[in-house]
Amino acid sequence: MIKIDIQKMLHGSNGQMNLQVDLNINEGDFIALAGRSGSGKTTLLRILAGLENAKGEIKVGEETWQDKLTCKAVQKRGIGFVFQDYALFPNMSVMENLLYVAKDRDLAKHLLRLTELEELQNRMPSTLSGGQQQRVSLCRALMKRPKMLLMDEPLSALDPSMRAKLQQEILLLHREFETTTIMVSHDPSEMYRLANRVVVLENGKITQDGSAKDVLLKTSGSQKFSFEGELLDIKKVDVIYIAIIAIGQQIVEVVVSENEAKSLHVGQIVRVGTKAFAPTIS
Amino acid sequence: MEIDLQGIINPTLLTFKTVGVSLVLFLAVGVPIAYLLSFKKLRFRWFLDTFVTLPLIFPPIAVGFFLLLLLGKNGFIGSFFARFDISFIFTFNGLVIAGFVAGLPLMVKPLQSAIELFPMSIKEASYMSGKGAFYTLVFIILPSIKKSLFACLIIASTRAMGEVGITLMLGGNIIGKTDTMSLAIYNAVFDGEHELALVLSGVLVIISLIFFVGLHFLQKER
Numbered sequence: 001m002i003k004i005d006i007q008k009m010l011h012g013s014n015g016q017m018n019l020q021v022d023l024n025i026n027e028g029d030f031i032a033l034a035g036r037s038g039s040g041k042t043t044l045l046r047i048l049a050g051l052e053n054a055k056g057e058i059k060v061g062e063e064t065w066q067d068k069l070t071c072k073a074v075q076k077r078g079i080g081f082v083f084q085d086y087a088l089f090p091n092m093s094v095m096e097n098l099l100y101v102a103k104d105r106d107l108a109k110h111l112l113r114l115t116e117l118e119e120l121q122n123r124m125p126s127t128l129s130g131g132q133q134q135r136v137s138l139c140r141a142l143m144k145r146p147k148m149l150l151m152d153e154p155l156s157a158l159d160p161s162m163r164a165k166l167q168q169e170i171l172l173l174h175r176e177f178e179t180t181t182i183m184v185s186h187d188p189s190e191m192y193r194l195a196n197r198v199v200v201l202e203n204g205k206i207t208q209d210g211s212a213k214d215v216l217l218k219t220s221g222s223q224k225f226s227f228e229g230e231l232l233d234i235k236k237v238d239v240i241y242i243a244i245i246a247i248g249q250q251i252v253e254v255v256v257s258e259n260e261a262k263s264l265h266v267g268q269i270v271r272v273g274t275k276a277f278a279p280t281i282s
Numbered sequence: 283m284e285i286d287l288q289g290i291i292n293p294t295l296l297t298f299k300t301v302g303v304s305l306v307l308f309l310a311v312g313v314p315i316a317y318l319l320s321f322k323k324l325r326f327r328w329f330l331d332t333f334v335t336l337p338l339i340f341p342p343i344a345v346g347f348f349l350l351l352l353l354g355k356n357g358f359i360g361s362f363f364a365r366f367d368i369s370f371i372f373t374f375n376g377l378v379i380a381g382f383v384a385g386l387p388l389m390v391k392p393l394q395s396a397i398e399l400f401p402m403s404i405k406e407a408s409y410m411s412g413k414g415a416f417y418t419l420v421f422i423i424l425p426s427i428k429k430s431l432f433a434c435l436i437i438a439s440t441r442a443m444g445e446v447g448i449t450l451m452l453g454g455n456i457i458g459k460t461d462t463m464s465l466a467i468y469n470a471v472f473d474g475e476h477e478l479a480l481v482l483s484g485v486l487v488i489i490s491l492i493f494f495v496g497l498h499f500l501q502k503e504r
Binding site for chain 2: 049079083089
């Protein structure tokens with residue numbers, strides 16, 4: 001069991017904010033940490049890693065990482081960390097990057113084989129693509145066989161097909177190394193595929209916590225599906241009103257009543273749902 | 283007029299020796315100072331920063347005079363070293379101190395900014411790999427910015443090589459003992475030996491050109 005109970009005053013772009021997180025995590029869990037930017041997700045990861053200080057306690061199994069009296073040094077916590085910008089050591093080859101963490105050539109080879117990087121082991125990081133670099137970074141994070149794997153938006157700089165491939169590899173490594181994994185993510189499909197628990201932070205507080213399906217599915221009541229989007233415009237055509245809404249990369253039109261049209265205002269975030277019985281997928 | 287060969291070789295060797303020892307000091311002292319200054323929250327940072335930068339803006343003769351006061355037999359620092367029979371005034375040690383003090387800001391300031399610009403996340407990745415700050419500096423940061431490091435060394439060394447003001451005050455311009463190349467040129471002109479001055483200047487030009495070419499290649503490769 002991992003117990004986190006920390007607080008810290010943050011001075012973000014939205015003024016002062018109190019990050020206050022009380023979270024118990026089962027060992028072996030895969031947690032997705034979601035929420036708007038500036039909600040304290042990255043800071044929480046950095047506090048867990050020991051890169052930033054905070055008040056409170058962190059206990060991992062029998063070990064105390066932080067309490068009122070002590071704070072374990074970042075070097076001594078058994079963590080692997082994957083940065084959004086890869087952060088590979090630029091003066092070392094792929095293999096050397098891995099061996100820098102632990103002189104275990106067999107483990108390094110095993111990790112490179114799992115992530116299909118064997119051929120690239122002597123290349124320098126600057127000659128690799130983004131996806132390859134992030135895989136090296138993932139391998140490097142696992143070289144210490146960490147109890148906890150922390151990932152700060154590891155895939156957000158990659159294109160969709162590379163993301164899907166890396167998601168599979170992350171899941172594979174999470175299972176093989178039996179780490180407790182916490183991953184900051186903005187992508188619902190990613191969270192759904194990888195995480196068995198999704199925690200949503202808003203203004204430094206946990207507002208939602210549950211299974212990926214419970215947190216991510218936006219339908220309510222008898223709705224069969226529902227989407228969130230931004231109301232772009234409301235047009236009057238003869239006697240009816242048409243709301244134009246941007247959902248993802250698409251624009252949709254929805255007929256609304258006069259009363260609804262008056263209560264809505266342009267720029268608002270709305271949810272479009274329907275009870276249609278049998279939607280088709282083509 | 284015949285040129286005395288010793289008059290060329292002695293100052294040249296002396297200058298090489300001075301620059302060589304200064305070079306070691308730039309690495310051993312300059313690099314740690316640059317690293318310390320890269321920490322924005324360091325206590326007494328302003329003091330260290332002022333101490334390092336001052337020779338860049340202060341007239342060398344005045345710096346030399348203050349050093350003379352400090353390092354002289356009765357000076358604050360000099361009296362301490364005198365107990366161990368180490369003296370700085372009118373000796374080779376004085377020449378090294380002069381070159382080192384003059385070149386230090388040119389070594390430290392650019393290196394400091396190169397270290398500051400090095401991505402934080404890479405440093406943190408090293409810490410999370412279980413490595414300390416010093417280990418990270420030696421095995422990750424310095425090898426990654428080695429071109430900047432070499433460029434700083436070259437610039438600082440050329441400054442140390444051409445140093446006159448502080449050298450004059452601390453070294454005393456004793457012919458055959460503390461007359462570095464720049465001072466030897468001055469002495470030669472003073473004595474009316476224009477050919478000797480010309481040859482010594484020529485040697486300095488060649489050495490400077492070698493440094494310049496080295497610098498050019500470092501910048502080109504970047």
